[in-house]
Amino acid sequence: MATGEDLTNNFFPIMSSNIIQRPVKKRSRIMKKNIARKNQVPIHFRFGGNRKDPLNLNALIQKKNQSTRSTSSSSIINNDHTNTNNNGNDRPVEILLQPDIVDPLRLDTSSRNDEDFNNLYSIPSNSTNEQHANNSMIYPIRKKRYEKKRRHIQPPRYGNFQGYYGYRQPNHDQRLQYLERDWFHNKQVLDVGCHTGHVTFYVAEHFQPDQIVGVDIDQQLIQQARHQLWNRIQTANNNNNNNNSNTTDNSNQNKRYPFNLRFQQENFVLDNDVDLANIRAEYDTIVAFSVTKWVHLNFGDQGLKRFFKRIYKTLFPGGRLILEPQPWSSYRLKRRMTKDITEIYNRIEFKPTEFVSYLLSAEVGFETCTTIAIPNNMHKGFQRSVFLFIKPSNNLDN
Structure with missing residues (x-):
């Protein structure tokens, strides 16, 4: 009588020695560079941020604290229900950023100047999401790059070729x-x-x-x-x-x-x-x-x-x-x-x-x-x- 092990060996021969191993494709240097670039953490952040605080929210908190102290009509933020650390990273902050479909967090600084971003964010004193819900979205106006003005040259229709x-x-x-x-x-x-x-x-x-x-x-x-x-x-x-030819x-x-x-x-x-x-x-x-x-x-x-x-x-x-x-x-x-x-x-x-x-x-x-x-x-x-x-x-x- 054939045992179960014999049957499995007959119908399913050992594949370890017969398996054809395909060569593993080596990644090119260009692919490695591209992957490294994707995984690379950006060094330069907007608004003067860093890796721990990319959007520089701490600066916004400090700015709002200064505004609340200077103006009595400003909104009062309740500190009883918030647990803040020494850096204030857990403090809720309302941020109004200009929308960008491609870059929602506006982390791409390669195509814009840093000077243009200083005035892109603001913290209104008494602002809520409901106040801005009915307002139409205002998209940033990007300046078009002026093309080189080509000189209008008329075709030599009369055969008046220069050369x-x-x-x-x-x-x-x-x-x-x-x-x-x-x-x-x-x-x-x-x-x-x-x-x-x-x-x-x-x-x-x-x-x-x-x-x-x-x-x-x-x-x-x-x-x-x-x-x-x-x-x-x-x-x-x-x-x-x-030649003294004045006499001619x-x-x-x-x-x-x-x-x-x-x-x-x-x-x-x-x-x-x-x-x-x-x-x-x-x-x-x-x-x-x-x-x-x-x-x-x-x-x-x-x-x-x-x-x-x-x-x-x-x-x-x-x-x-x-x-x-x-x-x-x-x-x-x-x-x-x-x-x-x-x-x-x-x-x-x-x-x-x-x-x-x-x-x-x-x-x-x-x-x-x-x-x-x-x-x-x-x-x-x-x-x-x-x-x-x-x-x-x-x-x-x-």
Whole structure:
């Protein structure tokens, strides 16, 4: 007969030798630090308290005792029913604290100054819980941290980028090498959308026109160009004084670089077609590099056509227009710059591939068009065709 012990050994074998013990996970140093911080007793207490008296109730008792002695109308606290120790820790005290859901005892002093807590508690002379039961709770007003005021900067919706010629590489602008001297020498020249005057200064120095005017819609860019012009004029005057060139004719001196330069702030796009009747011929050559896209996005199809018509009327008979239009693919990148630009972009029907045929049509009137070059550039977006349009020499519109 099998005993009870044998049955238990058969059905429940000894598990001590077969138990698989799982390795105990070691706590990381970070977890140990966090646990130590949670269990750590705060060192700094509010109201000048300590570990035995965190809220510094003894100070409140002393304060109330002083108030009862000084004023006869103050409430009398019965000392017969209280058992006080030498420190007075067992004495009942009424405390009115500003409520805080996160920190009811207001022990967290990390986010507030100690000076702000000196007046947070008070002991009214005749105060009971019933008197404050009906009063609405007044929560402390926390000052909002003032954010840094960001400077309101308008988007360069007219193509008036401050660092534009940083992308263009002004010292290696391939477009300038295809310009010919005969188009500018001893002539009246206009640079539309001159920006800070990179192309304007180059033409004035290397081709010596009688006068070249740089026009841009952005006043800040014009001021930068004028500042550069002023520095170059001062340098030229100093050189002339050192070379004793006072005997030269002033009229010839004004036609030489940098005295043949002028910059002005102007929106070259007219408000309506009626104003085109007041435009008179003033220039032999007009340069419009990388301007058409910004005119198109800000003033639409009609504004760009009005822009082309004004250029035609501003030229003398036989005058030249050197045009570098941006392709339609570059429009897409700037279509969301402003809300107005987005709306105008969605309504554009006059595409850049139609510019040449429009300028040669009877609506504008240019006689011929030739492709000067497609300058190379490290950025494919700047590899654009440069066109030369010539106005008929027998034109009598102006």
